[in-house]
Structure formats: C-alpha cells, structure tokens
Amino acid sequence: MKERIATKERIATIEGKPELAEFDEESDSLKDVSEEMKQRILNFMREAAYRPLAADELYRAMEFRDMDEFMKSLMEMEKQGKVICTRKMKYGVPEKMNLAVGKLQGHQNGFGFVLQDTPGVPDVYISAENMNSAMHNDRVVARLLGHNWEGPRQEGEIIRILERANTQVVGTFEKGKRYGFVTTDEKRLSMDVFIANGHEQGAVTGDKVVVEVTKWPEKRRNPEGKIIGIIGHKGDPGTDIESIVWKYGLPQQFPKPVLNEVGKLSMQVTEEQTRGRRNLRDLQMVTIDGADAKDLDDAVSLEVLPNSNFWLGVHIADVGAYVIPGSALDREAYKRGTSVYLVDRVIPMLPTELSNGICSLNPRVDRLAMTVFMEIDSQGRVLNHEITESVININERMTYGDVKKIVVDRDAELIRKYDYLVEMFTEMEKLCLILRARRLRRGTIDFDFPEVKVKLDNMGRPVEINKYDRSVADQIIEEFMLITNETVAEHFYNAKVPFVYRIHETPDGEKLSNLNRFLFTFGLSIKGFNKIHSGAFQEVLNKVQGRPEERVIGTVMLRTMKLAKYSDENVGHFGLAAEYYSHFTSPIRRYPDLVIHRIIKENLAKGRLTEKRKTKLASFVADAAIQSSERERIATEAERESVDLKKVEFMKDKVGEEFDAAISSVTSFGFFVELDNLVEGLVHVTNLVNDFYEYDETRLALTGVHTGKQFRIGDPVRVRLEKVNVDERQLDFELAEKLTQ
Structure with missing residues (x-):
C-alpha cells in the first residue's frame, strides 16, 4: 500500500498580512505613504486628459520626490494589473486602454470568461483560440475585441498572464511506455498534464496524484509536470475526499507558530478579560444549532418590554479577543478566509481549541461576546439598538429539532424539561414571523430549496441521502441573524467607518431578458425591467407556489442572479431587498465577521476614528473583502463537489x-x-x-x-x-x- 501524503501545509495560498492594528509606527507610515502614492498615480492616470507616459515622465509630471518608492509602487501596481505597461514602456490604466483585468474562469470545452475586477462590469468571453496558454483561475489581462455576432456578449483575447493559479494540480495518473499523463480532476483546466519518464515518483496507473507544473502550456502543447505526491489509489476508502482537499488547496494542519500562539491562550475566561464589559451572565439566553454542530458562535435572548415591544439580544462569540491582528493566528485565518464543511469533515478557519473550545458558546460556562440589543415593534421595525462588548453564560445548548418539538409539536416531555424557557421560545416564534413578514413585504426573494443531508458509514461510504427541510426553529435563528446583520451594517454605514459589507448586485440585463423569455412560456414575466426590484422576482414565485413548475422556475431565477460577495462599498443586497447588509454573526468560521468585530471594538473604544486611521482601514478592508470572497467561492465549490461525489457513489x-x-x-x-x-x-x-x-x-x-x-x-x-x-x-x-x- 502506498504511503499517503503527509498532511502538512502543502499548497500555497495567498500571503495575507492583516494590519488592523498599528504595531510599528515606522513601517505603518511607510505603508501609508505607499498606498497614498498608488492612489495618486491611479487618480492621475484616470484623468480624461491623461495619455500613457514612461515611468520617468510620470515621475516628473506628478512631482514625486522619492524615485525608489515611486518605482516600487508602480511595479507593484503593474503586477496586480492595476496599471499596464505597453511594449513602448508607457503606463496607463486598463480601462482606458481597451483592456480587461481579472480572473479567468475556464470551461472544459476550452473557452473561458474573464471575471473583471471592476464591480458591475460584464464578463469577457474568451474563445479557445484566444486563450493563449492561460488556464482556469489564472489572473490575466485581455484585449477587448468587440461583441460577437450572436449578440451583445463582449469578446476578448488573453495578452498577458499576471499570475499563474495552477502551480499544483490533482488528477488520475496513467502510465504509458514512454511517458505518462495526469487527467486533472478540475475539468475546467481542459488539458492533461504530460509526465516524462523519471518524474512518476512510483505512481502506477489509477493512482490519484498531486502534480507540480514545471512547464506551462503552449499552442498545441500540453502543460508538463512532475508527480510530487500520491494521495492513494482510485477507489480506496478516503482517497476521493482527500483528492478534493488537495484539488482546492484546503489546508489540513495549522503551522507551528499558530499552534504555539494557541498554546499560550487561556482556555477559561479570566476576571481580567471581563473588565469593562457588560455583565450579562444572569440574562436568560440559549444557543440553537444543529445536533452535530460544535462551533457555536451565536446565542439569543428575548424579553417582552412593558410597551409590548420585543427586546432581542443577539450575542456573538468575541473571537477578536483571542485572535490578535497581525499575529500568526490572524494571518492564517486571513489566508483560509472561511471554515469548509465537507461531507465527512470540517476544515476550520481557526484551531479547534478556539472554534470548538474557548470561542464556542458552550452552556454553563463564561464566554466573551459581542452583543447587539434591538428594540423591535410589532411591525418588525428596529426602533433602538445598542452594540456592546459583554460576558455571557448560556443557559442551554438547544437543537433545532428540540425547539421545533417544543414550539410546534408541543412535546410534553421537552416542555417539562425546559419549562423555564418555553415562554421565551413562544415569543421568539412570534417575533420570527413578524420579521419574516416584514422582509417579504419589502421584496425579499424567498427561495425555499431543501438541503441534502448525506449520512456516511465508518468507511466514508454513503448509506443515506435525505432532504433536510427547515423548521420554525431554523427560521427563528435565520431571522434574528438577518436583522442583526442589517442593524450593524446600517449603524456603521451611517458612522462613515470603513466596513466589510455583504452585497448582492442586481442581475445583468441580458440574463433578465433570457429569464423573461423563459417565463413567458408559462404566461409569466418579471416586471419593471429597466429598474428591477427583487419584489418582482418574489411576485413570480408567489404565483407558481404549489404548482408543478414551482421548483424549476425558482431554480432558473436563482441562476439568473449574481453571486453575493464581500465588498468595501455598500451597494445593498438585491436578494434580501436590504439597503444595508453585513456578516457579523459568525466570526468563528468567517474572516469578514472577525474584521467587522475589530472595527466595532476599535470604534467603541476610541469613540471616533481619525482620518488617517480610516484611510488605513479602508485599504485593508478592500483587500480583505476580495480575499474573503475568493476563499468563500473555493469553499463553496469544494463543499458542493464533496456532496455531489457521495450522491453519485450512493447510486x-x-x-x-x-x-x-x-x-x-x-x-x-x-x-x-x-x-x-x-x-x-x-x-x-x-x-x-x-x-x-x-x-x-x-x-x-x-x-x-x-x-x-x-x-x-x-x-x-x-x-x-x-x-x-x-x-x-x-x-x-x-x-x-x-x-x-
């Protein structure tokens, strides 16, 4: 049996250097100068009268005084694709040079799309002939060629590869007499990798392997590589999911510096940590999660005020109290961006000592939290709110199933067991329905697709596949988290503080046209095409509710919409019909939530941030939003593939x-x-x-x-x-x- 690859830090991810705190004034000031210089250069190049200039001409025109710092900034911007250097060694911005910069999304048939960096700008279609050796996920520059004959789709040609993404690939090895090749698991790469004799490392036909690419593809020539590890033989237990882990570059172990930092943390809340915090240890509150959840990052409390309004408390694990900005732990969390929930395992953003231990809101122990209190009236409006650091002590760790049995099924045994909580659960259901009704009135799109639960045996084989339908207990937590995320986002938007927003842009006009053509066959249409509102989508869903085509129409409508993502700019959330939205409620498993917590804590401590501090935060927030969106996309693809794999295996x-x-x-x-x-x-x-x-x-x-x-x-x-x-x-x-x- 072949030895499995050691589970060490194997595949390089983006080097993140979060800098939410000021550690070294000299290095910080240099960074600020560099960022300011870059922004000045971009602003200058974007002026209408600007024409491409050589580096020395640009330096003189802008009257800079430090040539070394200027050239360093210019080179960094060129590497990032923010500025372009022509063959005549003149610099300009891509949008004024008929160029598109972004990530290439490949297709197994050989063509691809450039997903541009600029928000709201359409993707650029790249034919197979115009890929010019670029591969899926490479960061590229494309020359725009105009629109294709089929319609308004913009076409382009790859002219430069800024960054190669596929330095390592995973696939199945096949040995020939004179050479071998690896068929990649990532079908969007669309090319096998050639393996010369002597570079097989003992692999045999049918082995799942990891290949280091040593030569990039050229026209009519496949990429070349060498095998650097054998995951296992195709079909062996565990090889399938392990291959997915490798394919998406998901780290399984934490580096030693991270573990060393964790080892120095107290796994109990100390008295010193509670100073200056609101003491909520006597406030009745619970967590409500799935039965198998171990990283519990949100707790809820609810009281009915004398004026009959609700006083909702949402208490979120204060991860920021343990993950210090710029630390090894923080840098690793930034790189990971999110926890990944595969069908047979969790790859956490934080070590389990934090995610399942001191940061997890386990019952009957003190925990540090970030609390949002909201006074909500009978119409679901937030009249007042308060955000504070707190120390809490959870009464009970509840499951969705048990809360449903109490509230809906009126289970006598559970009602007796949790008699002191039953009234609170009843009021939670009332508030949940009020908040949900308000969201639907304003136009939230309610896609109610069932989830899949895959049950595995101890060998990792699927033995059951079932639908998981959300109960009222799931909806209670969902509604409470939604209103909290909106409240926090609106608060800090109005405070004019740099922030990470969760945005969902309006659908593209072309996709809307295609959707309307499809809906027309059912006698339906999306109204208000020129100024689309999410309520128009929900109106269609309401009309087909209960009809045979309900699920199909919902699926096609969902495919019409853009993916939600993180951004430093608040453009609202189309699907939720929310003017302000953020992710605040899951800092154990999402890095943007952790960033938001730090900004909130700093704002609470200082009252008001200086303009210099805001400038620095704005730069970091923009980078963190891009990084987190990318890591979320990778996690989603890996999670989906692991479920799809087990579905097929089940059959x-x-x-x-x-x-x-x-x-x-x-x-x-x-x-x-x-x-x-x-x-x-x-x-x-x-x-x-x-x-x-x-x-x-x-x-x-x-x-x-x-x-x-x-x-x-x-x-x-x-x-x-x-x-x-x-x-x-x-x-x-x-x-x-x-x-x-």
Missing part, C-alpha cells in the same frame, strides 16, 4: 432500478432529471429513440420533429438508471416509459 449499486423524477434542466444534448432525494442525472438525447428532437432555447424544451412529443423543465418522468461514472460525477438515465412513434 453505484442501483443500476437498473427505476425512479420517479422531474426534469430539472434541458440542453441541446438531452435533459437532466432530479430524483426525490435530490440526486441528479442525464437522459441523453440519443436515448430518445422514437424521433429526432430539436432544442428550443427560449422554451427550454426538446420537441420531437414528427411526434411533437415535448420534454420541458418541470415535467414528471419515470427513469431507469443505466450507468454510474464516479470519476465524472455523472449518472446516465433512460426513460422507463416507452416512447411511441
């Missing part, structure tokens, strides 16, 4: 069985079906043997040329599982019903 022994399903999407090559357990697979058009089928992109349907038989999104079908391909995460179905001529 391996069910070939030949029949299932009821619904058509979830339609393409030119067939249609995908979704089973009751949310497992999805393909019915290929070649299996529709009774006719030739044409694809109608507008209606998202396949229609028989002669029979008129039609397959549309949402249609119920009976299917038979024909083939399972775990490597490709693919299930192939055939129709169980016989198609007539």
Whole structure:
C-alpha cells in the first residue's frame, strides 16, 4: 500500500498580512505613504486628459520626490494589473486602454470568461483560440475585441498572464511506455498534464496524484509536470475526499507558530478579560444549532418590554479577543478566509481549541461576546439598538429539532424539561414571523430549496441521502441573524467607518431578458425591467407556489442572479431587498465577521476614528473583502463537489432500478432529471429513440420533429438508471416509459 501524503501545509495560498492594528509606527507610515502614492498615480492616470507616459515622465509630471518608492509602487501596481505597461514602456490604466483585468474562469470545452475586477462590469468571453496558454483561475489581462455576432456578449483575447493559479494540480495518473499523463480532476483546466519518464515518483496507473507544473502550456502543447505526491489509489476508502482537499488547496494542519500562539491562550475566561464589559451572565439566553454542530458562535435572548415591544439580544462569540491582528493566528485565518464543511469533515478557519473550545458558546460556562440589543415593534421595525462588548453564560445548548418539538409539536416531555424557557421560545416564534413578514413585504426573494443531508458509514461510504427541510426553529435563528446583520451594517454605514459589507448586485440585463423569455412560456414575466426590484422576482414565485413548475422556475431565477460577495462599498443586497447588509454573526468560521468585530471594538473604544486611521482601514478592508470572497467561492465549490461525489457513489449499486423524477434542466444534448432525494442525472438525447428532437432555447424544451412529443423543465418522468461514472460525477438515465412513434 502506498504511503499517503503527509498532511502538512502543502499548497500555497495567498500571503495575507492583516494590519488592523498599528504595531510599528515606522513601517505603518511607510505603508501609508505607499498606498497614498498608488492612489495618486491611479487618480492621475484616470484623468480624461491623461495619455500613457514612461515611468520617468510620470515621475516628473506628478512631482514625486522619492524615485525608489515611486518605482516600487508602480511595479507593484503593474503586477496586480492595476496599471499596464505597453511594449513602448508607457503606463496607463486598463480601462482606458481597451483592456480587461481579472480572473479567468475556464470551461472544459476550452473557452473561458474573464471575471473583471471592476464591480458591475460584464464578463469577457474568451474563445479557445484566444486563450493563449492561460488556464482556469489564472489572473490575466485581455484585449477587448468587440461583441460577437450572436449578440451583445463582449469578446476578448488573453495578452498577458499576471499570475499563474495552477502551480499544483490533482488528477488520475496513467502510465504509458514512454511517458505518462495526469487527467486533472478540475475539468475546467481542459488539458492533461504530460509526465516524462523519471518524474512518476512510483505512481502506477489509477493512482490519484498531486502534480507540480514545471512547464506551462503552449499552442498545441500540453502543460508538463512532475508527480510530487500520491494521495492513494482510485477507489480506496478516503482517497476521493482527500483528492478534493488537495484539488482546492484546503489546508489540513495549522503551522507551528499558530499552534504555539494557541498554546499560550487561556482556555477559561479570566476576571481580567471581563473588565469593562457588560455583565450579562444572569440574562436568560440559549444557543440553537444543529445536533452535530460544535462551533457555536451565536446565542439569543428575548424579553417582552412593558410597551409590548420585543427586546432581542443577539450575542456573538468575541473571537477578536483571542485572535490578535497581525499575529500568526490572524494571518492564517486571513489566508483560509472561511471554515469548509465537507461531507465527512470540517476544515476550520481557526484551531479547534478556539472554534470548538474557548470561542464556542458552550452552556454553563463564561464566554466573551459581542452583543447587539434591538428594540423591535410589532411591525418588525428596529426602533433602538445598542452594540456592546459583554460576558455571557448560556443557559442551554438547544437543537433545532428540540425547539421545533417544543414550539410546534408541543412535546410534553421537552416542555417539562425546559419549562423555564418555553415562554421565551413562544415569543421568539412570534417575533420570527413578524420579521419574516416584514422582509417579504419589502421584496425579499424567498427561495425555499431543501438541503441534502448525506449520512456516511465508518468507511466514508454513503448509506443515506435525505432532504433536510427547515423548521420554525431554523427560521427563528435565520431571522434574528438577518436583522442583526442589517442593524450593524446600517449603524456603521451611517458612522462613515470603513466596513466589510455583504452585497448582492442586481442581475445583468441580458440574463433578465433570457429569464423573461423563459417565463413567458408559462404566461409569466418579471416586471419593471429597466429598474428591477427583487419584489418582482418574489411576485413570480408567489404565483407558481404549489404548482408543478414551482421548483424549476425558482431554480432558473436563482441562476439568473449574481453571486453575493464581500465588498468595501455598500451597494445593498438585491436578494434580501436590504439597503444595508453585513456578516457579523459568525466570526468563528468567517474572516469578514472577525474584521467587522475589530472595527466595532476599535470604534467603541476610541469613540471616533481619525482620518488617517480610516484611510488605513479602508485599504485593508478592500483587500480583505476580495480575499474573503475568493476563499468563500473555493469553499463553496469544494463543499458542493464533496456532496455531489457521495450522491453519485450512493447510486453505484442501483443500476437498473427505476425512479420517479422531474426534469430539472434541458440542453441541446438531452435533459437532466432530479430524483426525490435530490440526486441528479442525464437522459441523453440519443436515448430518445422514437424521433429526432430539436432544442428550443427560449422554451427550454426538446420537441420531437414528427411526434411533437415535448420534454420541458418541470415535467414528471419515470427513469431507469443505466450507468454510474464516479470519476465524472455523472449518472446516465433512460426513460422507463416507452416512447411511441
């Protein structure tokens, strides 16, 4: 048996150097000067009258006095793609030079899209011929070529690669007589990696391996590499998830400096730590989480005031009391950005001594917290609020299931056990419904998609796949966290303090047009196209509620919208119909929440931040927002792939069985079906043997040329599982019903 790769820090991630505190005045002042210089250069280049200048011309024109610092700033900006140096050695900004800068999102068919750095700017399509050796996730510069003949889509050509992303790749090795190659797990790389003899490190055909890329691809030439580690043989227990960990560069161990810092922390709240904090240890409060949760970062309390308003307390673990800015622990948290919840494990942002220990709001022990109190009236309006550092002591660690049994099922045994909390739970349900109703009135889009729960045996094999439907207990916590995040965001927006916002931009016009064409086939449309409001989406969802096409229309609408992300600019949250929104409530597992806590604590301590401090914070916040958004995207992809893998693996022994399903999407090559357990697979058009089928992109349907038989999104079908391909995460179905001529 091959020795598994040591679980050490293996794959380089972005070097983060958070600087939310002032440690060294001299180095800080130099950094401030550098950032100020960069901003001055950008502002100068963006002026309408600016024409590209050589470095010495730019230096003289802007009357700088330190040539070394100027050149250092200019080189850093060029490396980042913020400025471009032409072949004639003249500098300008990309937006004035017909260029796009951003991350390349590849496709397994060879083409890709440049996701531009500038918020709200459309992606740029890159054909396979214009990729010019760039690979998925590379940071690139593209020359804009105009719009393609099919419509308004902007096309481009990669002219420069600023940063290579795939220095290491994961895949399956295949040995040949003269050489070998690795088929990458990341299909968006679209090319196998050539492995010369002598660079196999003992790998044999079928091994899952890690490859270090030694030569980048050229036209008609694949990338080359050498094997640096063997994860295990394909099909061996644990190899599948371990491959996902490697593929996404997810770290499994914390560096020694981090562990050394953790070892010096007190795992109990000390009296010294409680000084200056609001003492809430006697306030009745609980946590409500899933039964298997170990990192408990939010607790809630609720009282009804004499004026009948609600006094809601949301108490969040004060991670900032333990993770000091600029420390090894902080730098590692910045790099990780988020905890990752794979199907069989959690890869935490913080060591478990913090995430499951001193920072976790475990019951009947003192914990440090950041508390937000809100007075909320019967209409769900926040009339007053207060944000404070606190020390708390949780009464009970409740689960969603038990709270549901108390509030909804009226379970006599649980009501007796938690009799002193029952009234609070009843009032929490009332407030939850009030807050939810207010959100829906203002236009929040309510996508109620069930989640999947995969149960594994002790060998990591899936034994059950079930839907997880949210109960009122889930909704209580969701509503309380939402209103807290909004309240905090609005408070600090009005305070004019640099902040990390959670934003969700309005959908692109082209995608909205496509959505309306689809909805028209159901007699529906999104109103207010020129100035779209999220309420128009919810209006459509309300109309199809309970109808067979409800889930399908919701899915297509969701695909129309942009992804939420972090930003230093508050542009609102389209999906929530919220003018202000942030992530404040989960600092154990999300770095932006930790950043927000620090800003709040500093603001509370100093009362008002100086303009110099705000400038420095603004620079850090912008970087942290970009980093956190990227790490969140990686975590989401890894989590989704781990679940999809186990879904397919679960179906391996069910070939030949029949299932009821619904058509979830339609393409030119067939249609995908979704089973009751949310497992999805393909019915290929070649299996529709009774006719030739044409694809109608507008209606998202396949229609028989002669029979008129039609397959549309949402249609119920009976299917038979024909083939399972775990490597490709693919299930192939055939129709169980016989198609007539």
